[in-house]
Structures are given as C-alpha cells and as structure tokens.
Amino acid sequence: MVSNSKNPGKARRLMGIIAVILFIVVLVVSVLLFENPPKGKRTDAPESAFSADRAFVHLTQIAKQPHTFYMPENENVRSYIVEQLQGLGLDVDLESHPIVYNRGNGNEQATLHNIIATLKGSLDGKALMMSAHYDSVAKGPGANDDGVAVAALIETARALKAQAKPLHDILFVITDGEEGGLLGAEQFWLGSKYKDRVGMVANFEARGASGPSLMFQTSSGNGMLIRGFASVAPVPVSNSFLADIYRKMPNDTDLTVSLRTGVPGLNFAYVGSWDKYHSAEDTIDHVSKATLQHHGDNALAVASHFGAMDVSGLKDSDMEYFNVYGKLVYYPQSLNLPLAILLTVILIALTAVFIGKRAASIGRVISGIGFVVLGFLLSALISLGYYELLNAINERIGMSFYHFSFLAITLIVHVLLSLYLRRTRNELEMVISASFMFLFLVYVVTFLLPGAGYMFGLPLVAHCIVLGFLIASKDPSAALRRSWMIMLLSVVPGLLFTTLFHLLFMAMPPRVNVVCAVLFSLNLFLIYPLTSNIAALLKGSGRTRSTGKARFSV
Template identity: 50%
Template sequence: MAIIILLLISLTLWWESPPATKGADAEGHEFSAERAFKHVEVIAQHPHPVGSAENEKVRQYLLQQMEELGLNPKVDIYPWTIKRNDITESFDLHNIIGVLKGSQGGKVLMLTAHYDSTPFGPGANDDAVGVAALLETARALQAGPQLANDVWFVLTDGEEPGLLGATAFWNEGNYRETIGLVANFEARGSKGPAIMFQTSNDNGTLISEFASFAPAPVSNSLVGEIYKTMPNDTDLTVSLKAGIPGLNFAHADGWDKYHSPLDTPEYVSLATLQHHGDNALAAAKHFGNVDLSDVASANRVYFNWFGILIHYPQSMVLPLTLLLCAMWVFSLIFYIRKETVSLKGVASGLLAIVAGILLSLAAAYIYYKVIDVLGILKPEQGSPAPAVNPTFYNIGIVLLALFVYLIVTRFFKRRVNEMEMVLSGMLFFILLLVGTTWFLPGASYLFALPLCVHAIVVGCAMRRKHPAGMLNRAWAIILCAILPITLFTSLFHLLFTAMPLSSNIVCAALCSILFALLHPMMLRFISVRPPEHRADYSIISG
C-alpha cells in the first residue's frame, strides 16, 4: 500500500514539473529556453530599478531586439511622482509596446511583463524571465503563419514601486477599447512550474479555452481563491480593474531568491523559462485566432490532474454540496439501523479526529519552533537564502501528522470501528466543503470530488452483508485514495514550494482529516486489525 501511495504522489509531482528544455537548435516556430536565456543574461546583469541609468540600458536593448523582430516598437513616456518614506521621487516611466500585426484586426491580444527590477537584485526571474519569454515568443510567431488578431507585446516600467507603468498604460482610454485579453507573466521565485494562478471574473470561456491549448497546465481555482485574499498585486491587477479579461502566470518555487541579490541568471531554471514560453506561445497562437470581443461567461471550477485541466461550471458547486450532505445523512441513518455504526461510535470518531488535529498542530508548532531556535532555515551569512532546502522540513509536518494519527488511532481502536471512522472523516470533509462552497467556491473541488467517490463506495457497501468488509478490499482502498492523495499532493506541493514553514503548520490539520477519510488504508500501517466477532467488522465501544 505504501508503494501505491508513493506512486500516486510521484506521478502527481512529475506531471506538475516544468517541461524539458529545448535547445538553441529547436525549430524556428518552437520556443527555445536556451535562446530566450540569452536575453535574461543581458537584462539581469545589474539591478535596474525604474528611473535608473541601468534601466535605460535595459530599455535600449529591448527596443533594439523588438526592432530586429519587426515589432516596430514605440515608447510611451509618463512623468511620475511618488512619495515613499516621506521622500518624494520624480522620474519618467517608459512603457515599451511592440506590435505583431494580424490579418483581420479586431480586439487585440496583449502579452505583458515588466522589465524594471527592485534596487536589491538584478531581477533575473522577476521579471527578466517574463520579458525574455515574450521576446522569444514574438520570434517564434514570426516564423509561423500570420495570426488573425494583432498581438501587442507590452513591457511595462515601474512595476516594483507599485504597478506604475501598468497604471499609466490603462489610464489611456483608447487602449481599453482596443485590447480584448491580457496574459501577464510574473515571478515569485526562481524555479518550478509556471502556474496560471489568476483569472478575471466570469472566467468560463477563458478556462475552457486554456484547457484546450495549454501544453502542460499547472493551475487550479483554489490558487485563484487564495490569491484573492492576499495583499499581493501584479500588473494584471490594474487591467482587471480596467475591466479587461486576463490570465496571470508565475513561478513560485525557490522563493528565497525573490527580490534579493540572488535573483541572478545563475538561479534561473531553463525548464521554468521553457514552461513560461510554451504557455505564452500557445496562448498567442490560440487567442490570436479567436474573437476576443466577448470572452466572459460563468465562472468554472478547475484543477490540473495528470497533465490535463479538468473543469466544470461553478453553478454545480452548491447542488453537489447539498447532494453530498444528503447522501451522508442517509448513509448514517442506514448504517445505524443496520447496527453497523452507532452515534456513540461516530461521536468517538469525531473526537479522535479533533484530538488528531489539535495534537498534530501542537506537534507541528513545536517542530517549527525547534527549527527556528536552532536556526536551521535561517539565511546564510550575507545571503537571504537558507542554507538548506526548506522542502524537506515541510514534509516533516506531514510525517508528524501521520505519526500522531497512528497513535490516536491505537488509542481509539476499541471505541470506533472502520465505518464509523470513515463516516467521521467524511463529515469533516463535508464541513470543509460547506465552508468552501460559501466562502471559496473555487476550492470546493478539493473536498467535493473525494467525497463523491467515498459516497459511492459507502453506498455500494449497503448491499453487502458485511459492509465494513468492503472497505478493506484492496480495490476499494485504492479507489478511495486516488483523488484525496493526488489533489492534496498538488495542494501541499504548492504550499511547500511557495510558502515558508511557519505558514504550513496548518497542513498538519488537513493531514489529520485526510488520514481519517482514508482510515482503512491507514490501518495497513499499524498492527490494528478490526475484530471479526461482529458481522460488520465493527468494534463495540467499551
């Protein structure tokens, strides 16, 4: 069983890894990370914040490259004054706009990234990778057939001090009337997949179209819901406020390099650059031939699963939640009448899960404090990066939660039978489902889909003389485990690579609930076998 779990986890992570890098000898119509990386090396030689002489050098290089690509670039200049820390600064913003002409006109597709960096680092990932991806995309498009729509390559200035270039750009009324869709390319790290982490509202058409062309989609509506609650902004924030539909891409692994002196070409992943470029090129080829005058339709719930983007209407979330609640209540009543479970046993199961949650959180907090006191993940001297990879210590939270769950399970082994524990785990999932349905509908798939499978298996067991015996069948255990393990692996992968250890303590609680849902599988890890005295393999309390 452990082999199956490891296989599911490995396959999920493999499908979410960036694609293989294409070399400089790739076909002309293909995106090559090696060709694009040459731009990164030039752009990210030194820090080049807005208004600096280094930024002027970068701008001249970009203009030269866009002219050679036949994009006929122009520079929009905006005088700007900002006040930071009681200091007033005045400078000119310079947005660069290159145009790849289409054959039919219509609404424009805009591909955008910002070319300024922070004063603290050269900005190789943030956002020279995005800029280089767009330059190589423009070159690849020139080598292929002409698109129907114009494609604008907009390289904004002054993003780092507060989205200044994007704000100035969208203050132009004629731009709002001209552009039909925006794809923004950003960074919050130095490696990992290029995640499509944000869309505009009424994203149904965008998600359906993205699912049809994305070569290796890594995206889910959970990330979009989480991002809405965060204070972070990108240039897409401004275009969304202007009412322009859009997609937002970024990589987030290796976040310790973000906004630091280590954001250099040395720490750029070619695989990540390839993923950004594949997304940009595929988006341009697809949306460059689509009518962009109206791409709004009802929101969809979506997530990547083994290399494809699964999506369904968000309008299904509430009915599905109500149905699953009704099925759980029906199952509880049925098994109580069948004397397979008791209310006391289910209550004990709920108590066991609560105990597991609290103990796991406590253990994870102590674990974090010990690591913090020992300074294991503190930056190296003279560097903002930790001396060791924090991912392994994040995995420790999961292992701690597993250890706690197995101990709690042994303590409650004579109070709760397997069906009672599974129903208790389903109830916690239902509570989380109800919460996400109300507050974060895009995150509801994480709980709704595993519950659907469990509801079917538990329902099928009703026809058996020994229902709990069915839960121990290998096929039932594996069937019930596939979605929870793969979906939560994807979630934890995102959190462990994009967030610090202190923020991931909450994962211990999620693990406790997940283990309860997969209780029959968890029993395989300990020497706890249900007694065979009762026809349903239950364990009589007391």
C-alpha cells in the same frame, strides 16, 4: 473472530500496509512528475516553437545588473528590448509618463517608459495584450523577476512571426516601474492610446527562481478563458483553489490594474526557490531553463490561441478547475451548491442504511466527528511546536526532509489516536465521520472559497461511491481494512491534495507546514483504515470494535 496463527496474520497485515504505502508513494510521485516543467529547447528548435536557449540569450542582456526605474541601467535594458522587438518587424512605440515618487527622502521626479510593440493581425477588433515588466528591484538584477518573462515574450513574438498571421493584433506591453508600485501599468491604463484596443490580458511574472509556470489567477467570469487555456496548454499547472487563495492575499501584479478596468485576463508566475525573490541572488545563475521553457510555452500557447479568435466577448460563468496528469479538468462552479446538497442526501441515506444494518452506531459516528476535529487540532499544535523548536535551534535541514517531517509527525499522531479509536469504534464509523467533516467543509468553501469546492467535494463523491458498494457487504469494516479498498479510498484525495501541497511547499514560507499538517490530518481520516491497521500491527491484535451481531475480523 481472530486468527489462531498470529505470525501469518501479522505478516499479512504488514505486507498489506507496505503495499498501501507504496501505492500512495507511486500515486504522489506520478502526480509530481506531470507537474515538472518541460526540458528547455535548444536553439535548433523549429522556428515556430519556443526555445529556452534562444530566450536565454536575451536574458543575459536584460539581467546584467540592477535596473529599477530610476537607475541609468534601466535605459540600457529598455534600449535592448526595443531593438529586439523592432528587429522582429513589430511596430514599436515608447510611451513616456512623468511621475513624482518618494523613496523616503522626499518627493523626486522621474519618467516612466512603457514599451508597446504591435504584431499586426489580419482583421480589426480587440487586441490580445501580452504583458510583463522590465524594471528590477534595487537589490538585484531581476533575472527571474521579471527578466525571464520579458525574454520569454521577445521569443514568443519571434515564434509568432514564424506562424500564421494572428486574426487580431497582439500587443506586447512591457511596463516600467512595476517594482515601484505597478506604476507603469497604472499609467498605461490611465492614458495610453492603446488601452481601449485591449480585449484580454495575459501577464507573466515570477515569485521565485524555479518550478512550473503556474496559471494562478483569472478574471471573474472565466469560463471561456479556462476552456481556451485547457485546450492549448502543453503542461497546465493550475487550480481554482490557488486562484481563490491569491485573491485573499495582499499581493499585486500588473494584472491587478487591468482587472480593475473589467478587462478579462490570465496571470502566470513560478514560485519555486522563493528565497531568491527580490534579492541579490536573482541572477542568471539562478534561472532554470526548464522554468523558462514552461513560461514561454504558456505564453506562446495563449498568444496563438487567443490571437486567433475574437477576444471582445470572453466573459462567461466561472469554472472550477484543477490539473491532473497533464490535463486541466474543469466544470461549472455553479454546480458546487447542488453537488453539496446531493452529497448531503446521499451521505445521510447511506449512514441510515448502515445504522439499520447494525454496521454503525449514530452515536459513535457523531462522536467520531469530534475525534476528527481533535486529530487535526493535535496535528496543528504539535506541528506548530515542532516548527518553533526548529526555529529556536536554527536547525538547517533539506527542505524536502523538512516538509516530510511535518507529514510524518501528523501520521504518528493519527496512529497513536487510532490505538484508542479502534477499541471504541470501527473503521466504517470513522470513515463516515470523516466524510461528514468533508461535507461540512464543502459547504464552507462553497460560500467562502468557491474555487476550493472540487478539493473537498470530489473526494467525498468517491467515498460515497465506495460506501454505496459496501451496502451489500456483510462486514463493511472488514472490507474497508483490505489493502485494495484503502488504495481505492486514497486515489482521489491523493491526486488533488498532492498538487496543493506541492504548490504550498514551493510558494510559501516554512510555517505553511502547519496548515498542510491540518489538511493531511483530514485526509488521513478519510483513509482511517490505514492508520487503524498500523495501530493493530503495533498492538499485536486483530480485534476492533464490534457494532452488532458480528465481531469484525482482520
């Protein structure tokens, strides 16, 4: 039945749409606020705390000019680091390694110098290794890559000296020649007299000039590492999806070398303002003190926690993990497949119930899956065309608007698609179709990208719960069209995919917007009642497809 008074109905629908959009905006903004790096602490911060201002003093000496491993300036940087670590009372050793390298003009000889500083613990046993590299690329002074990390480790060593003595030794290994191909790390793990003492590595890097310090990589069997990091990280920004993506990429850091030896470890980096990476603009003028503070907070937290425990047996089962509202949530990755099987049983059972109640049609649910595929294909193709157009005209727009424009295009595609879909099927059928597509993706990632299991599994858990409550409803599609119900459907996808989009937008070139358009398309189908309501508002009709005795009303 349709309301006899059209204007009040349109007004209510419009207000409902606005309420849902505002709710999603608040949800997204609140997630992003918790991922901002903390404000940098000043020099008057407590002695046992990390201070970005204190670390920045070191950075001004480290990042004066380019200092790749074959440049004379590299010796000045090395001398400064050694002097600072010795001044803190650490035992400092300089290990030299003659090498032959080629810059394109034939073989040349050089000597790498790795700095190893030891903060003595109270007991014998395996040591925690905190690592970074002090050389830069030839193009720039390397303020972010990797000057911030080196300065952070010097300040971390100072803060640790002000705390209780660690249980076991902590080694600060500042390598040379990383930009030449992980040369210093290779030499350390080939023949350093310290290598057999290492039980765990925490490496600090950069691929940009701003943003949060991400824990973006772990060794396999990371259960104890994740539990430990989650318990002490002040502002954890990390997820297992990101770690799996990184494993598929050709990028390497010094941690790559240690992982080959079987030593467990964590890897940290920041990726905002990636255009400054490996460029002449990687100067102290483009260093974020908030990012420096976050990098240092992570370093001090890891050193304090793992330095106070036995790191000789850290391997455990892998974890699925993600950050939300300042906490790192985790659970065993081994639950992915049982969860997928359970969700399959539940979703099939729910669908059967709704078909039995004549609230849905099996044919329209199956064909709806085809429309889900069509939706993300259209979104991808149109977004790709838009990307190529912007490249062709060399249009310069702000990055925030740039990213938003791709999401807006995807939303428009879905509204237009909904104008047709709402005449042929109801909201319940499309939500079930989207759920089956997510179920398919749960199986795909379980076997191919297990760290992404939470990304598709948990939204599906939430949707199954909502669908379960709708069994008692006389008109499930009408219930799904209600504003509060759409808000409920959007919570879990919003929490999880906001972080992923944020990291992809920060870390990757603009073409990543096409990938994000596909992921956004999938999420819009999960909250299909929103685009259906927008389409109804544009069409000026309250009618939607009926499947059974009753025609659904809005």
